[in-house]
Every structure is written in structure tokens, then in C-alpha cells.
Amino acid sequence: ASDSGAAVVDASVETTDGRHVEVAANIGQPAELKPTVDRGADGVGLYRTEFLFLDRETPPSEDEQYEAIRETLDMFPDGRVVVRTLDIGGDKQIPYLDQPDEENPFLGERGIRRSLDPDSDLFATQLRALLRAASDGAGDLAIMFPMVATVTELDAALDALDTAAADIEECDADAVDVEVGVMIETPSAAFMAGELAARVDFLSLGTNDLTQYVMAADRENERVGDLHDPTHPGVLRAIHQTVTAAHAEDAWVGMCGEMAGDPDLTELLVGLGLDELSMSAVTIPEVKTAVRDTEYNTASERADRARLAATRSEVHTTLDT
Numbered sequence: 130a131s132d133s134g135a136a137v138v139d140a141s142v143e144t145t146d147g148r149h150v151e152v153a154a155n156i157g158q159p160a161e162l163k164p165t166v167d168r169g170a171d172g173v174g175l176y177r178t179e180f181l182f183l184d185r186e187t188p189p190s191e192d193e194q195y196e197a198i199r200e201t202l203d204m205f206p207d208g209r210v211v212v213r214t215l216d217i218g219g220d221k222q223i224p225y226l227d228q229p230d231e232e233n234p235f236l237g238e239r240g241i242r243r244s245l246d247p248d249s250d251l252f253a254t255q256l257r258a259l260l261r262a263a264s265d266g267a268g269d270l271a272i273m274f275p276m277v278a279t280v281t282e283l284d285a286a287l288d289a290l291d292t293a294a295a296d297i298e299e300c301d302a303d304a305v306d307v308e309v310g311v312m313i314e315t316p317s318a319a320f321m322a323g324e325l326a327a328r329v330d331f332l333s334l335g336t337n338d339l340t341q342y343v344m345a346a347d348r349e350n351e352r353v354g355d356l357h358d359p360t361h362p363g364v365l366r367a368i369h370q371t372v373t374a375a376h377a378e379d380a381w382v383g384m385c386g387e388m389a390g391d392p393d394l395t396e397l398l399v400g401l402g403l404d405e406l407s408m409s410a411v412t413i414p415e416v417k418t419a420v421r422d423t424e425y426n427t428a429s430e431r432a433d434r435a436r437l438a439a440t441r442s443e444v445h446t447t448l449d450t
């Protein structure tokens with residue numbers, strides 16, 4: 130590495146040939162906020178709102194959610210904070226929300242599916258809290274929808290956002306300036322990335338789920354752990370398709386799955402065209418250093434070879450040479 134970790138902490142980073150890559154943090158609980166700032170995150174790329182709903186018996190009120198988001202925005206006066214709307218179901222259970230007993234929970238009522246029905250009231254409350262937080266004071270809030278599989282779901286979510294904006298009395302809804310994005314976690318969303326990106330400002334690849342669904346390998350089942358690996362060329366091709374389609378629509382593309390925090394994969398991800406990488410705070414300085422050590426043109430050629438490989442081991446041979 131050409132820089133010490135300390136040197137990279139405060140700076141925004143670009144490749145040796147001048148391509149800026151945002152390095153942001155994933156937040157899954159309040160205790161993660163301060164280390165995130167200390168380790169020099171440019172912003173928050175994934176704020177998992179589920180934690181606001183845990184360890185209690187009823188959902189947080191609109192005001193409680195507003196306060197939590199406002200506090201976070203205040204900690205990042207110069208950076209973007211991407212807040213994901215409630216993503217329950219699958220591996221994420223909240224006892225008082227009456228989740229169904231499903232045979233295949235990862236293929237069932239998850240994320241946006243539940244927010245549209247049956248949790249539309251919770252969704253509306255959350256969207257109002259977010260829009261109010263965005264309109265008060267400093268900070269740059271973005272709203273992101275999880276587990277989208279269809280354009281129709283996105284359109285319904287955007288309608289709910291418009292309704293929430295119209296319902297806010299305290300502020301001028303037209304003046305609320307939030308970016309809106311979609312997580313790419315299902316193969317359908319990757320295939321439909323162009324149509325999704327045309328409707329929003331950004332996409333963010335959730336490679337934990339995307340890998341699970343592209344490879345048909347449970348993210349929690351160690352017996353298929355070798356298959357649940359985002360460096361399989363099938364997953365790399367889904368990432369490439371997403372980035373290419375989104376850029377053609379002038380949307381930026383981030384990644385907030387675990388893969389984004391692996392400094393050994395930074396060159397590959399920059400080469401695939403990612404504009405933002407979001408990860409747990411601990412790896413931020415290393416990933417920033419790796420971005421600074423990357424030359425985009427070389428990375429791009431190497432990423433092309435990697436994604437066109439036939440096997441995961443060929444991908445790794447390409448990355449190591």
C-alpha cells in the first residue's frame with residue numbers, strides 16, 4: 130500500500146487515474162455510528178432500519194424514527210446517508226410484526242413485498258419520518274428500497290413516497306430533495322436494472338442476497354458455502370449487467386453486500402465500474418488505500434477477463450496476475 134491507514138482516513142479517494150470512488154459505511158446498530166465516523170467513511174451507504182424495530186414490543190413511532198435519522202444525518206454533515214426502508218422476512222424476524230410461518234422464508238414475504246402489503250401503514254410512517262428528517266437541517270438523505278424484483282413494485286413504492294410527501298404538513302414537500310434508490314438483490318432486478326435505474330437516482334448491489342439467489346445457495350448454509358461466493362463468474366456477470374444498464378440511464382451504482390468490504394476485491398469492483406462501496410467500518414481505511422492503489426483502466430480490463438472466465442478459480446487466477 131502506498132499510504133498509511135491514517136493518511137487515508139479523512140480523505141475522499143480516487144484511483145491513480147482520477148476516478149472517484151465513494152467509500153461508505155453499513156450501519157446495523159447505533160454503536161456502529163461513531164467508529165464509522167472515526168474510520169473516515171465518506172457517508173453511510175446502508176442504514177439498516179430493522180434495528181430501530183428490535184428489542185421492543187411495538188414499532189417505533191414516526192417521531193422516534195425521525196429522531197434516529199436526524200441524529201445520523203447530523204453525524205455526517207458532508208456525506209450522503211442512504212437509509213434502507215424496513216427489510217424484514219427471510220433471515221430478519223421481528224416478533225410483534227406477525228410474520229407468516231413460511232416454508233421458504235427467503236423466497237417469501239421479504240423487504241418491499243411486505244412494505245407494500247401487509248405493512249403499508251408502517252411503510253407510510255417510515256417514509257414520512259424519513260422525508261421530515263431530510264427536510265430539516267443539514268444532511269443529505271437518500272432512501273433505498275430492499276428486495277425489489279419488479280418494476281411494478283418500484284412504481285408502487287414510489288407512489289407511496291409521493292403520498293407520504295403530500296401528507297407531510299410541517300414542510301414543503303416539493304422542497305424535499307432526496308435521492309431514491311433500489312437494492313439489486315434478486316436476479317430479476319439485475320436483469321431489469323435499466324428499467325429500474327430509469328426511475329431512480331441509484332442502484333445498490335446487495336451481494337449477500339444477490340449471490341444467494343443467483344447461485345441458489347442459502348447465505349446461511351455452510352454446506353453450500355462454496356457456492357455462496359460472489360466471485361463466481363455468474364455473480365460477476367449479474368453485477369456487470371447491473372452497472373452497465375444503470376450507467377446508461379445516468380444512475381450511479383453502489384454495493385453494500387459483504388463483498389464491498391474485501392480489500393482484495395476492491396480492484397475488481399472498481400474495474401466493474403462501481404461508484405460507491407459500502408461496508409462495516411473496520412475495513413474502510415484498507416479499502417480506501419486499495420482504491421488509491423488501483424488504476425482504473427487496468428482494473429477494467431482485468432474485470433472484463435474475470436467476468437468472462439468460466440470458473441471461480443479462473444476468476445481468481447485473473448485477479449492474482
Ligand code: PEP
Nearest residue numbers: 335336337338385386387
Ligand atoms: C445484501 O443482501 O447484500 C444486503 C446488504 O442486505 P442484508 O445483508 O441486510 O440482507
Ligand code: MG
Nearest residue numbers: 314335337338
Ligand atoms: Mg439483503
